Amino acid sequence: MVAKRETGPGSEPTQATIREVAARAGVSMATVSRVMTGSQPVSPDRRERVLRAIDDLDYVVNTHARSLSGAAIETVAIVLEDITGPSFAAMAHGVEQEAAARGRLSLVCATHGDPEQELRMVDLMRRQHAKAVILVGGADDLDEYRSRMARFARSLDAAGSRLVLCGRPPLEADVPATVVDYDNENGAFAAVSHLLAAGHRRILTLPGAENFTTGEGRLSGYRRALEAQGVAYDPKLVIRTAYTRGAGEQAARELLASTAYADVTAVFVGSDQVAFGLMDVLRDAGRQIPRDISIVGYDDVPQAKAVFPKLTTVHVPYEQMGRTAVRLALERQEHGANKHSVEEHMILGTHLEVRDSVAAPSRRH
Amino acid sequence: MVAKRETGPGSEPTQATIREVAARAGVSMATVSRVMTGSQPVSPDRRERVLRAIDDLDYVVNTHARSLSGAAIETVAIVLEDITGPSFAAMAHGVEQEAAARGRLSLVCATHGDPEQELRMVDLMRRQHAKAVILVGGADDLDEYRSRMARFARSLDAAGSRLVLCGRPPLEADVPATVVDYDNENGAFAAVSHLLAAGHRRILTLPGAENFTTGEGRLSGYRRALEAQGVAYDPKLVIRTAYTRGAGEQAARELLASTAYADVTAVFVGSDQVAFGLMDVLRDAGRQIPRDISIVGYDDVPQAKAVFPKLTTVHVPYEQMGRTAVRLALERQEHGANKHSVEEHMILGTHLEVRDSVAAPSRRH
């Protein structure tokens, strides 16, 4: 099938071009183009010859050339920290579904947690003329971050593209970016209220890292729930951690070791991953969940209903966020003139998914 | 910072070009290009003017144009079924690490299990001139699949690119593709041998779907282990399932319901996901693992050490496979003339990760 073309020994093989196809078929380049795109009718015999030539030479169009001359496959880029994270993956999945449904190609890039890399990736996608660049996951809420992102947003906007922040700190109001977020604080509020309703009063919390926007929101939901029930807020019951399994294991060891936590009957954890680590170490230490200690997580990753006991946790609609991000970005571009009819800031609801990791506090305390 | 350019009301905003930058800076396009790429020295004052113009116009190079004129950022594409799958994600992660380390951009595309979509994606990546296209995960081992893949492999090869099959059925020997695989059958052999050594004789197995290459390999490892210990192979003890959690739940119900399985003391499952579903239903039915029944999984996804009890399972070096795929593909291209020094078929080892889900069979039987 695949005819060998002239490639001198050692010379890099090179893609067949439309010109070569035209020559082999004995037609003009334009005719080949027309056969490819179907933009205009071509006589049956010529079409046949062209198709054969394409087959013989194993010709494929050059996306870059095609895109240069106007007709491009639009792409949607999603930039995230790490594909391996279940919640990131869920968002990416949502992005892909929606992008595919709208006939766009979606590309995933990972930053591996490096802010420099993140900026480089966004820049790269801008050069690629991505129609939307979707930035996913938490970020340090620093001035530098804000100003750099604002730059990118404006730059993408100028190029007819759109920056979408997904579960991220929003930028100033005049920055041309779309924000898709979830109700972070109310999720935490519901979780802690649930623990309070079960009778818990000394509730440890691991909301997340300091200055990390998601962590801050979860902490304030925690405080607000306490306040609503007239329970005093004790800063000693807050442990800052990264969103990793290991951090949960570490926290569990502190919880077991320190007398300061002796009267703790429940833990509100700002991440399922952290909760898993916590549960693991607690169980190994002989603590039964929820008999000895109740736990509520955050995220509702698939694994939450797979662990034992099944984790009661705050459901975050990650997949839906991904889909929404694509929808808002693309609709805005399709609407053309009256873009103002498209939302720029959408907040999706969270809710508590009640499972088996919460019970009333035992009498020991 | 960002100056507004001439965009009539309603007209699509358009990216600034190198020509506009040159005009604004009062220099030639060539000079602008040199400032961008640093390919040749430029006098300080001109450079300064160019940089200011770039900043003012918020200019970014067009990747497509750059790639067309020779200098392109090489990209590595990874095509997988679903980002959400932990083992796929791990491979993608490996690919990204290695690609980034070698200064390449990596793109992830999902096929959502649709073979048509898969072919389309590979085709798309070929048009994008990806330097390597890495195909990941199992596939139906059908003639049609083989011939279409062979076509793609040759086509990519002709374009100076490389098809890499990662954990997939290899193609015919004369097909220019690189294969990175793991020792599927021996992993199963080790797993089942472990169960036999613990004293189990009636071992149910859920190797995977029929005609699915990974499933077939795992089944033959199972048979070989049985044979090695002189235990008779009973086809009734083989249940074909998809690699999903739900399939495991379903199988567990069959296991509980049918008297045919009454004497089963252990299960060898061809996928951790399936094992999780199985464990879940068994536990809910009051069966304790491993006291009442032992279970061994396959894949060693992160979750395997998070469930209770921790799952004994066959470790598959997914991340390493991803890294290896990139390495082999790119080294082959760098080697130029003597490509034959680069492996074309690499098989990575698997081993049993012993945890807590296996015990000696109870005396009841």
Added chain:
DNA sequence: TTGTACGCGTTATCAG
């Protein structure tokens, strides 16, 4: 219906 010729945005070459 078919072919010719130009433009897309960038880099490389070559002459100054």
Added chain:
DNA sequence: CTGATAACGCGTACAA
């Protein structure tokens, strides 16, 4: 050091 100009591969008016 700098500037003009020819590729790069494709789509598409425009002319035939």
